[in-house]
Amino acid sequence: MSDFLSNFNGDNYDRRKEEKEPREPDKKITHEPKQPAFSAEESLESQTKRKMRSQQEATEQELSYQKQKKRKRRMILFAVVAACVLVGIVYYQQTHVKVPNFVGKNLTDVQVWASENKVKPKIKQTYDRRKDANTILAQEQKAGSRVKKGGVLNVTNSLGADPEEKIPLPDFMKMKKSQAERWIKENKAENLSLIEEYSDTIEKGQPLRSEIANAEVTPENYRRKDAAKVYYSKGPQTYQKDIKVPDFQRKPRSEVETWAKNNEIDLTYEEKTSNEIPADNIIDQSIAKDEKIAKKDKMSVTVSLGKGYVVPNFSEYSLEDASTALEGVQVQAKGVYTDNLPYGQLVSQSVEAGRVLSAKDDLTIKVLYSLGQPYMKDLRGTMVEGGLQKYFHDEFQSKGANINYVIRHVDSDQPKGTVVGMSHFSDYVPLNLTVSIDISLGNLGSAPTSFPNNNNGGDNGENQETPSE
Numbered sequence: 001m002s003d004f005l006s007n008f009n010g011d012n013y014d015r016r017k018e019e020k021e022p023r024e025p026d027k028k029i030t031h032e033p034k035q036p037a038f039s040a041e042e043s044l045e046s047q048t049k050r051k052m053r054s055q056q057e058a059t060e061q062e063l064s065y066q067k068q069k070k071r072k073r074r075m076i077l078f079a080v081v082a083a084c085v086l087v088g089i090v091y092y093q094q095t096h097v098k099v100p101n102f103v104g105k106n107l108t109d110v111q112v113w114a115s116e117n118k119v120k121p122k123i124k125q126t127y128d129r130r131k132d133a134n135t136i137l138a139q140e141q142k143a144g145s146r147v148k149k150g151g152v153l154n155v156t157n158s159l160g161a162d163p164e165e166k167i168p169l170p171d172f173m174k175m176k177k178s179q180a181e182r183w184i185k186e187n188k189a190e191n192l193s194l195i196e197e198y199s200d201t202i203e204k205g206q207p208l209r210s211e212i213a214n215a216e217v218t219p220e221n222y223r224r225k226d227a228a229k230v231y232y233s234k235g236p237q238t239y240q241k242d243i244k245v246p247d248f249q250r251k252p253r254s255e256v257e258t259w260a261k262n263n264e265i266d267l268t269y270e271e272k273t274s275n276e277i278p279a280d281n282i283i284d285q286s287i288a289k290d291e292k293i294a295k296k297d298k299m300s301v302t303v304s305l306g307k308g309y310v311v312p313n314f315s316e317y318s319l320e321d322a323s324t325a326l327e328g329v330q331v332q333a334k335g336v337y338t339d340n341l342p343y344g345q346l347v348s349q350s351v352e353a354g355r356v357l358s359a360k361d362d363l364t365i366k367v368l369y370s371l372g373q374p375y376m377k378d379l380r381g382t383m384v385e386g387g388l389q390k391y392f393h394d395e396f397q398s399k400g401a402n403i404n405y406v407i408r409h410v411d412s413d414q415p416k417g418t419v420v421g422m423s424h425f426s427d428y429v430p431l432n433l434t435v436s437i438d439i440s441l442g443n444l445g446s447a448p449t450s451f452p453n454n455n456n457g458g459d460n461g462e463n464q465e466t467p468s469e
Contacts, residue, residue, distance in 0.1 A: 099153065101143030107134040107157050118149045124156045129188055133160030161188035163225035171219075177205045177232040191227050196234040204235035239294035247289035248282040253303050256282060264295040273308025273358045280304065305358035311365065313353035315346040319369040326365070329357065333367045336400035339431055341370035374401045376435065378425040385417045385439045405435040416442030 097117040102110050107123070114121040128137060140154035141147055167187050172180055177194060184192055202208055212218075213227040222228065243263050248256050253269075260267035277283050284302040287293060309329050317325045322333035336347060347368035357363055374396055383391065388405060396403040412420045421438030429435075 096146040096148050099139070099141045099143060099145050099147055102136045102139050102155060103143075105136050107136060110136060110153070110155055114153055119147055120150070120152045122152050122154045124154070125159050126156060127160065127162040128158040129161040129165075131158040131160070133158060160190075161224055163191075163223065165224050167222060167224055169219035169222045169228070172210050172230045173207045175207065177207075180207075180230055180232070187224075189224055191225060193227075193229045195229055195231050197231055198235065198237035199233040200236045202233035202235075204233055206233050207231070208233055237296065239296060241292045241294040241297075243293050243295070243297075245285070245287050245289055245291050245293060245299070248285050248301060250277060251282050253280045253282065253301075256301055260299070265293065266296055266298045268298070268300040270300060270302045271305050271358075271360070272302050273306065273356050274304040275307050277304035279306030279359055305360050307358070309357040309363065311349075311351045311353055311355045311357060314349045314365075314367045318344060322367050322369070328363065330364045331367060332364065333369065334399075335369050335371040337372065337374045337396070337431060338370045338400075339373065341372070343370060343372035345370045368400075371399055373428045374399075374403060374431065376403075376422075376424050376427055376429045378422070379419045379437070380422060380425065381414070381418065381420070383419045385419070388419075388437065400431070402432045403429065403435065404433075405437050408436060408438050409441050410438045411444050412438075412440035412442065413444040414440040414442065416440055418442075 097119065100113065102113075110121050110123075113119075126137065128135075131137060135158045136155050137158050138156040147153055167189060169192075170183060175183070177196075180194055183189070184194070197208060199208060208231040210230045211228065212222070213229075217223075217226050217228075243265070246259065248259075256267065259265070272283055274283055281304050282301050283304050286300040293299065307328070309326060311329075312325055314322050314325065314331075314333075319333050319335055323331045325331055338347060341347065347370050349368075350364075350366040351357070379388075379391075385407065388407075392403060392405055408421075410420065412418075414420050418440045419437055420440045421436075423436035424433065
């Protein structure tokens, strides 16, 4: 009996049913309770109870089957819905991207992210003094939200401080470099440059000068976009002593100049005559060979001027010997009249005695010797009017005496043009003098003409005077 009833329990019942009679999908199967076989010995009451129990068991089995069937349907429906939701989620994930937080980041980060995720960035530009240029100020899509691929990402980007804004410049000549740097940072004055230069006189970090590129811009109307420079001292420049000094003695000056220029040496020159070292070659150097110096160090060399000529004291020479007193130098010796120096005494020399001349100097020396006091010869009867100009020039004026003459034409029996009278003759005369000279007109036959006074040269008031100069 128990084996029989077990056929109606759970899966055994369904399995046996399917084995005996396959059923179509969703076709309702009605289980008819089998009538139990009753033995003759059983009482009617027992049979009734047994029958009711069998019916109850069949009913419970039917209810259990229906529950299982509904459960399976729900599970299938849930699986379908879950699959649809999963497909939707996967599709959404593939067609949408999560938006990061770009605020405070660089514009390049937005552009790179948008390119990688196939999103179009829409950028709004605005000036903002507090944020550097190309810094994201805001974004329309919140961080963590999603945007569809091919969609638009809206962000606001900083252009930095407004270049047209006026920012009056302070007096940088009263500010240290660190103070100037802080002012530039606070005012976003990126077009104002701080430049350092070496200085041997100004302390490091102290201002040297300031410049504004546009001459029309003043510190009062300076705008952020205007270019300007402020120079600050780096202090004195120091170099390592790593330059080996060559031996320049007897080397050409050009070789020293090239070496000094290539090594930035502060080279100075002294010049000196030398009878041994050719001109423009080095005689000596202030720093010995093989010593080491640094850039900008000072050094001097002595350059040969060639052979030297020591100027003698020409008082030891005569007028005739002076011109050959110094070989290699042109000596122009000349005699001049003087009032109080004896004949032959040195009057002057253009270059002082003892001086050393070189090829660089003017190798011409002028030497004057005294001819004593000028002497006026008697020219009467021996000189004609046409020779007076040359005589007075060669005899007096070319030798330093300012002696001139004037001509008077007088009646005379001497040949026409002959000197027949002089105001001064056969005597020593001063350096400054004008001599009156009478010239014959040749109109009186053989009668002589005389001068009653040598100092006035005759008394014919009708005579004509002609100055020599």
